[in-house]
Amino acid sequence: MSAPMDLTILYRGPLASCDYDCPYCPFAKRRDSTERLRADRAALERFTGWAGRQSGDRLSVLFTPWGEGLVRSWYRGALVALSHQPHVGRVAIQTNLSCRTDWLADADLGTVALWCTYHPGQTPYERFLAKAHRLAGLGVRFSVGIVGLPEHLDDARRLRAALPGHVYLWVNAAEGRTYTDEEAGLWTALDPLFPYSRHPHRSAGLPCRTGESVISVDGDGTVRRCHFVRAELGNLYDGSYRAALSPRPCPLAVCDCHIGYVHLETLPLYDVFAGGVLERVPAAASGSGGLGRAGGLR
Template identity: 35%
Template sequence: MAGKTISYRGYLKSCNYSCSYCPFSKHRASVSELEKDRQSFVRFCDSMENRAAEFSVGAVFVVPYGEASLHRWYWEGLGRLAALPEIHRVGLQTNLSFSVEKCLEIFDFSSAARGESKPGSLGRKRDKLCIWATFHPEMTDADAFSEKCRRLVESGVRLCAGAVGVPQNIPLLTLLREKLPPDVYLWINKMDGLERNYTEKEKAAFSAIDPFFERELNAPKADLNMCTDRCFVEADGGVRSCNIGRTKEVNWYQGSAEEIFGPQCGKKRCSCYLAYGGRADFAGRAFFGDYPVFRIPKRYSAIFLDLDGTLVPEGHRGGLPEVTRRRLAALGEKCPVFLATSMPEEEAWKRLGGDRELFRGAVFASGGYVLLRESREETKADHEDGVCGEESNVVREDGTCREAVHSLEAVPLSGLTEFAERVRARVRIYRKNHQIYKITLIKRHHCLWREQECERVRELLAQSGCRVFTENNCLQIIGKGLDKGVGVREICGWLGISPEETLAVGNDREDEAMGRVCGAYLRIPVFGEVSDCHFRKNPI
């Protein structure tokens, strides 16, 4: 169960970068200023050893004005906080200019000293550490920044990366997206000083990098009732609901839970991510998990991807784009990736060319045929349990895969053929293991199906119990009650996971069945133009 989220900002107002737009780059902190900041953060960490349990705190996020990662006491404090059993996540906003090895060593020793001190306990709290890494094009390049991100990820640290949405930097940020590990989310913040609206082309380009970018441009109205499970703590103990909220008449070090987390705002809109991303009604929780303020995607047990219009443009043949191929290969090392398409098996594999090996299995024909490629160890165990066999709906082939064919029963093929001839359509019948699992009636290109024609097909199939739907010039016929969501559930059952642990990505109505089943669903209306992209929990 998720706990409350506490954001902390100390006295630190100095940075080692000299970005032209940033006021903190022009300030160099004195020894006394740094000591004051250190003492305030140590005091805050001391208080958390009691207040974490008292207030049911689950996450602490350090959001400094300056660059906190350069100072040892922040890594020591984060280690202390990570050692607390009540705390699930600790995090820090940074420009990544710190030494990865040195700072993680400090974090590890601090967390081990306060928590488990058994042999081998060093590094065991890194899974709690979340890094919010901001890319500054004036001070570093895409190669150096992405390489440091990769080292952190390989060290077991959770990470997101991002930058300000400066239109002139679109090519550079696109390049950064390609160089980052594919499972590192790259966010784009709106540019406050742009002094004009983004063009549609700019919005599409930024949305192709960050599917949440449109939300950055549409700040939600403030709602006090959505902010009772978080607070923002200043160095002196002052408390606000978030970073832009009004300061409350209560202090962190003396106030009760009711006073500290009592709703108070003063703003009309939640105008930045730290404000809207921490709200209880933030739709991105389905994607970012229980602590979305860190902007780090939750880890999924499986990912289901539509093909036509999602992975490739509509009608595309000849395999995946090279960038997509590389990302899928890397994602496949983290969790199983599945295809989920309304196409029959032979057509889908033809579209993918040699890229079929990137997928652990597939939902074909909107659930008509479902495939899972298994390791030999898994399959051997199933054979020993006596669950394989050609007579059931589940079949094994060569001890390396599991499949389900949901066949169409008692379909009047002659009647369908006669009807197709009258409306000038071709009939395609798809079989697996000698069983029909899909029938498609195809009109000429750009000739759509009329509703009365669809009704006539439903009348012909009334005794067969089939599902009928249209896609462009194709009328599809599959088994009754089938859709992509059914196929997702089937594969999840074979894997022994819950659909709530999975992510689905699609682009049309047929994909929404996955959205009703999976824990998170990403909708991409038009391939290459991710302008209406969003995550949502079990959409209806």
């Protein structure tokens, strides 16, 4: 019998459709066939059933679909079901928050969490803000973010001013964009952690928790160390992955995505996000001081 473990799982099934049309996303307005949606639902239900049976381990789960998951009932159901499992410490999902929020009333709010992204031009600002306030009123753990494009700066400032003070507003550096110090300063004034996103992180040969206590799983149950390294470690459902888990250096030159570099042991982000790594909620945002509106952690 395998020894108990604390395991963080990033799950990404076949879903690749989204209801938004963001120009910076390759999956904008993509539609999945009925067959693909059925396959995605079956894969997710298989994963949820497996996770529910792992009572000997301590699990944390982040759903990172290419598309928008919460408009699909099976993702909402999976979050609710896993949130009530005593061996699941956290279950979270990345979402554009276009879905309704009433389903959260059935979830354990001590376990479920949302990583929300605001996409200007895709949804009315007031509608998104109202949903964010609704989440806060319900007591849901969540963060809100935006892509750091110049045309988004005013929206980001308006959003930061209107969100509850304890809600962390993160800014992702736009892919392929180089920021001047002046530009970076504008974004850092909104998100004091933006400097971690500004530049890709050198990772080659450096220790990373992925492949040891963090894994990536696809719809077939194939286990990899993370979404960005294609080498397979085994399969989730036959248990073959467990023997492959061990400390290992990163094989890539750089890591430029938060869901990857947050796990680098050379960065302090497990301390920065203590208790909120999956939903991107800094520990300071959970305290009485919160995140300063002027941009400083306090």
